Amino acid sequence: MGYHQAGFDVTGVDIAPQPHYPFEFHQADAISFVRDHGHEYDLIHGSWPCERYARVTRWRGNPDDHPDLLAPGREAMQATGRPWVIENVPETASAGLLRPDYLLCGTQLGLQVRRHRVFETSWSGGGDLVAPCWHHRGLHPFDHKGERAYADAMGCTWMTNREARKAVPPAYSHWIATQYLNFTDAEAAA
Incomplete structure (x- = not known):
């Protein structure tokens, strides 16, 4: 939605159905789709599943039960010759798996959600500064996860x-x- 709000025509790809996705959608393996069609797009954004890396999901089992899609995803995006973005949890940067060109938190962008994410980009960062995180009392990373309010707080109203x-x-x-x-x-x- 954010890319749409910035003026991009958006196409989504996921291996699972996404019945509420508001834009053109292809149910497919995203890495294969990027290899086959990535060159057709102005910018590619990959948000690979975070369960393998996130501390918060480790209680669910062995991280090795989840595929490592960061390296193959980056390789597929780089092969297109198009600009790209990879997003994931901060643990990926700590482990040296993603270069932290940008680190964002919902509180920096006016959201009532503490949700840190790292972004690696083909243009290697730079750009506007954002205010530091502000995790006030009562604001927790998973507040309202069991309620409709969580999706709304993230701005994902659909x-x-x-x-x-x-x-x-x-x-x-x-x-x-x-x-x-x-x-x-x-x-x-320039």
Whole structure:
């Protein structure tokens, strides 16, 4: 949604059905789709599942039960020759799996959600500064996860609560899209 709000035509790809997705959607393996069609897009954004890396999901079992999609996803996006973004949990940067070009939290972007995410980009960061996180008392990373309020707090009003748990809040992708557009404008002016 954030890319749409920034002026992009958006196409989504997921291996699972996404019945509430508001834009063009292809049910497919995202890495295969990028290999076959990535060159057709102006910008590619990969949000690979985080269960393998996130501390918060470790209680669910062995991280090795979840595929490592970061390296193959990056390789597929790089092969397209198109600009790209990879998003995931901060643990991926701590482990050296993602370069933390941007680190965002909902509180930096006016959301009442503490949800940190790292973004690696093909243009290697830079851009606008954002305010530091502000985790006030009573604001927890998973407040309202069992309620409709969580999806709404993230700005994912068209999603179910379950869908929102795996989503990137639109405020994040809008901010990233703006950084990309500012970068391309600066490149064109140079």
